[in-house]
Amino acid sequence: MSIKNWVPKRNRYTIGYFFLFLILLFLLRAIWKTFPLRRPLYTHPDVEEIIISWSKIIYEPPDYTKPRIGFGENGKGVKLKGEEAKISAQQVEGSPFMSVIASSLVRTVHSIINRSPKNLLKEIILVDDFSSNTDLHLKLENHLSRFRGFVRLIRAKKRLGLIRARLTGARAARADVVIFIDAHCEAGDGWLEPLLDRITENPTAVVCPVIDGISADNLEYQGGSAGGVGGFWWSLHYKMEVISESEKQRRKNPDIDYL
Structure with a gap:
C-alpha cells in the first residue's frame, strides 16, 4: 500500500514540509555546533x-x-x-x-x-x-x-x-x-x-x-x-621593603597571617 492510499491529498504537502523542516533543523544544529556564532x-x-x-x-x-x-x-x-x-x-x-x-x-x-x-x-x-x-x-x-x-x-x-x-x-x-x-x-x-x-x-x-x-x-x-613587602620610590618605581620588627611580632603564623 502506498502513502497515497492512506494520506489525504491535502495533507501530503504538509507532511513533506514537516520532514523538510526537521532536516533543515538538524543541519542548522550541526552547523551551529561546528561554527558557533x-x-x-x-x-x-x-x-x-x-x-x-x-x-x-x-x-x-x-x-x-x-x-x-x-x-x-x-x-x-x-x-x-x-x-x-x-x-x-x-x-x-x-x-x-x-x-x-x-x-x-x-x-x-x-x-x-x-x-x-x-x-x-x-x-x-x-x-x-x-x-x-x-x-x-x-x-x-x-x-x-x-x-x-x-x-x-x-x-x-x-x-x-x-x-x-x-x-x-x-x-x-x-x-x-x-x-x-x-x-x-x-x-x-x-x-x-x-x-x-x-x-x-x-x-x-x-x-x-x-x-x-x-x-x-x-x-x-x-x-x-616572604622576606619583604612591595613599596615605591619617590619616582614611583617599584621596590621591595624590609618587613619591620613590629610587623614580624604581630604575625603569629607567617604562613596564614597577612602583612
Whole structure:
C-alpha cells in the first residue's frame, strides 16, 4: 500500500514540509555546533576582542590525584641538571627574546587552569598590548582554541601601557573578583583559595600574594620569598621593603597571617 492510499491529498504537502523542516533543523544544529556564532563580550574603540574558533580538541586539566612521573608534576618546580641544563641554556640563548615570552604566556595560562578549582575560576582574559611578536598572533589563537571560549583574547589597536591594559581587562571581566597576573607567572597548588578567602572576609580588601618566580635564563621554577613587602620610590618605581620588627611580632603564623 502506498502513502497515497492512506494520506489525504491535502495533507501530503504538509507532511513533506514537516520532514523538510526537521532536516533543515538538524543541519542548522550541526552547523551551529561546528561554527558557533559568537559575538565579542567586550567592545571599545581602542581594543578588539578576538573571536577564537573552537577546536575539536577539548583541553582537560590533568588529574593531579593520580601519581605522575616527571619534572613539573604535582606543582613541583622544574629543576634541570647536568646536560639538560646546558641544552636548555643554549636553546634559550639562540632564540628571540619575545619567543620566550610567548612560551611563558602559554605556561601561565595552563598553570592557572590546571591548579585552580573549577568552581572558583570563571574565565581568563589575555590583553595583548599591541604586540609585534608573530608568535602572539595566529599561533596563539590556534592554541587558545582548545579552551573553547574559557580563555578570552583582547588585542589593543594601539599601545596602551601597563595600567591602561590592565584596566581594559578589568572592564571586560564578568566575575565578582578580578586578579591581575603577569604573563610570565606559574600558578602553584592552592594559589587562588587564600586570596579569595581574604576578600570574602573583607570585600574591600586589595590582596597581593608572595609569588614564586620563573628564571629569565632557562625558565627554571624559582621559589618565592616572604622576606619583604612591595613599596615605591619617590619616582614611583617599584621596590621591595624590609618587613619591620613590629610587623614580624604581630604575625603569629607567617604562613596564614597577612602583612
